[in-house]
Amino acid sequence: PEAITVGELAKRMGEKGADLVKELFNLDMMVTVNQTIDQDTAELLVEQFGHNITRVSEADVDIAVEEDVDPAETLKPRPPVVTIMGHVDHGKTSLLDALRGTKVTKGEAGGITQHIGSYQVKTKGGDTVTFLDTPGHAAFTEMRQRGANVTDIVVLVVAADDGIMPQTIEAINHTKAAGVPMIVAINKIDKPEANPDNVRNRLLEHEVIVEKMSGDVQDVEVSATEGTGLDELLEKIALQAELLELKARPDRDAEATVIEAQLDKGRGPVATVLVTRGTLKRGDTFVVGTESGRVRAVVNDAGKQIKEAGPSMPVEVLGLGGVPSAGDVLTVVENEARAREVAQYRQEKATEKRTALAPTSFDTMFNQAN
Numbered sequence: 001p002e003a004i005t006v007g008e009l010a011k012r013m014g015e016k017g018a019d020l021v022k023e024l025f026n027l028d029m030m031v032t033v034n035q036t037i038d039q040d041t042a043e044l045l046v047e048q049f050g051h052n053i054t055r056v057s058e059a060d061v062d063i064a065v066e067e068d069v070d071p072a073e074t075l076k077p078r079p080p081v082v083t084i085m086g087h088v089d090h091g092k093t094s095l096l097d098a099l100r101g102t103k104v105t106k107g108e109a110g111g112i113t114q115h116i117g118s119y120q121v122k123t124k125g126g127d128t129v130t131f132l133d134t135p136g137h138a139a140f141t142e143m144r145q146r147g148a149n150v151t152d153i154v155v156l157v158v159a160a161d162d163g164i165m166p167q168t169i170e171a172i173n174h175t176k177a178a179g180v181p182m183i184v185a186i187n188k189i190d191k192p193e194a195n196p197d198n199v200r201n202r203l204l205e206h207e208v209i210v211e212k213m214s215g216d217v218q219d220v221e222v223s224a225t226e227g228t229g230l231d232e233l234l235e236k237i238a239l240q241a242e243l244l245e246l247k248a249r250p251d252r253d254a255e256a257t258v259i260e261a262q263l264d265k266g267r268g269p270v271a272t273v274l275v276t277r278g279t280l281k282r283g284d285t286f287v288v289g290t291e292s293g294r295v296r297a298v299v300n301d302a303g304k305q306i307k308e309a310g311p312s313m314p315v316e317v318l319g320l321g322g323v324p325s326a327g328d329v330l331t332v333v334e335n336e337a338r339a340r341e342v343a344q345y346r347q348e349k350a351t352e353k354r355t356a357l358a359p360t361s362f363d364t365m366f367n368q369a370n
């Protein structure tokens, strides 16, 4: 997640710094050649100038596990994975909580305390939606850099009383760079000073044209604190998901991506993972990053131990040998010998890559292909 100066990026692209500054100005970013821009903005620029991007991803390290593409006939529909982004204080956490609240009231009475930040919700229409609690834009970018593009849909939260702010623009750039569809949630419409049409208008300047402005980006007015518009938001997510025709093979050894992980005092290393394909089961032997392990428990978003977790499910996994990093891929393998083998291979690869890396990892991000 390093930044790069505009001047350095221009040099690598073989373009004039001033031309990049001009393009950035069009993206509403006032920067000079000596200032730094974040990686997604840099990627967007590179693409806009018609250059190719070479992304160095950790996924390269995964070739020890055979490239096995699941045959089309084995694929089944899976829930969409949604990440909420937006400017600080525009209501991301409140919206995550409010959406989760709808589930608690519909499910167990008494309001169970939720266990993990990422969770699934059922819409009124019966669809399931997965919400990922990723700590900020940096995490989104870092995971993407590592080839772990797990988000299917971004919900961009914009406070109706505050409008488009710097991190709103950042989120738009991240989303565009990731090629992920966006739904705009115009939040805090309960406030007297709320001006949702102003938000819609200002979004035009960033080439986000919402439905009400005759565009194709879905928008919905919500109030996270009052609970207004939440069902509508869920419906729009389900609609968007339908268009994406998201599928994964459930009946195979699981692959999952680490969303977050920490060392728990009582339980040891614990990782929240998102299952990307297959079904993760208690007792499975796995490799995550360069560590091997055996699934001691699978815990769902309500804190309950479950036997197995299928595609798009966020679960906690216990039984890790160490604490993995966000974006690490957990791969189930047939036995412990194989797990050790893959872990060792990944370790070697990681070492190789570290020594091969230029002074900053960002240096390897781009090359001038044309």
Ligand code: GDP
Binding pocket: 086, 087, 088, 089, 090, 091, 092, 093, 094, 095, 187, 188, 189, 190, 191, 222, 223, 224, 225, 226
């Ligand atoms: P985040 O930084 O984007 O996660 O924003 P938070 O969810 O922490 O919300 C920031 C502040 O805005 C808090 O004080 C919330 O109570 C408030 N807030 C969030 N959503 C709404 C809303 O829909 N209406 C009103 N009036 N306040 C809200």
Ligand code: MG
Binding pocket: 092, 093, 094
């Ligand atoms: Mg927050």
